[in-house]
Amino acid sequence: MVKEAERFAKEDKEKRDAIDTKNQADSVVYQTEKQLKELGDKVPASVKEKVEGQLKELKDAFSCNSTQAIKDAMASLNQVVMELGQSVYSQSGAPGAGPTPGSANTGQTSSTRKVADGDGDVIDADFTESR
Structure with missing residues (x-):
């Protein structure tokens, strides 16, 4: 049995x-189709056509059993x-260019203060100050 296993190891x-x-x-096809669906109209038509063409080529490669x-089609x-990601990224602009969510000035400040009580123990306290 060991000799037989060694003989068929390469196969x-x-x-x-x-x-x-x-x-x-198959996973790459699924992820790419999902990404195309999620991005929808954000993808330039020329890039979308390239991606769909390569998807078709990869699906066709499944049938030839090579x-x-x-691997080449993948x-x-x-x-x-990658071109798709770059084109979508360049359209949306650099991240962090706009205000970050939750950073709007609401007139409230939040802070943590450490206060020592009468016994010398430090107590952490969170508070919010409204103006």
């Missing part, structure tokens, strides 16, 4: 690699998805 490794690659590619073809899709 088993190739099968495992093929299955892992297909699973990974692990290398799937790499191409990942490159185009």
Whole structure:
């Protein structure tokens, strides 16, 4: 049995690699389609067409049962998805450019003060001061 396992080890490794690659590619397809759906109209049409074209190419690579073809199509899709992210990021502007949520000046200040009581123990107290 050990000799038989050694004899088929290479074949088993190739099968495992093929299955892992297909699973990974399936995950990439799902995530990309989800991202396209979530971004909707924020994606420029030209970039969206590229992504959809690469998605189709990757889905077609599943049918040819070539692990290398799937890997190549997945790499191409990942490159185009990076372009998608860059185009959406450049449209929305740099993060932190606007006011941060909850930072509006409401006329209230919040603070923590440490006060010693009569026994010398320190007591932490939170308070909010309204103006």
